Amino acid sequence: MDMKKAAPKGDLKDQMKHTPAANDGQPPKPAYQQERVLLAMMYTGSITAQEAERAPIYARHLNSVVSELSNRMTLTVLRQPEKVRGYAKQVCTLNRYRLAEDQLDKAKLLIDHWRSKRGADPIYWSQLTLLPLASYFNLREVA
Secondary structure, three states: OOOOOOOOOOOHHHHHHOOOOOOOOOOOOOOOHHHHHHHHHHHHOOEOHHHHHOOOOOOOOHHHHHHHHHHOOOOOEEEEEEEEEOHHHOEEEEEEEEEOHHHHHHHHHHHHHHHHHOOOOOOOHHHHHHOOHHHHOOOOOOO
16 A cells, blocks of 8 residues: 555645635644744745754754655755754754745745644734744644
């Protein structure tokens, strides 16, 4: 049995028309990893694997998430190598990822689509950076 999910068919706007809000009076579910990474890229402008591993993003394998955003979600994600201090302060090269300018509207639609599926309110994009990034993720405390 093939466990891979089929890529969504049709235009993203068409998919959103058929996606009911999952709220039903319940608190929103925590944000999907792809949503956290994509929103962080839009919030800060770009992101590296070191930044993605920290709170509030918690993305352990950024290259895989970016690959999924690029291939499955058909977003153009630009990569720029940069030197950073890694383990034991040794210099290593990481990619810095950012969205292409012409992809911002598509990314906003995708994030709002994911937020709707998990019962979260849409984002007021013109006021994105007025709230802390973590406030968009509905993270629950882990005991």
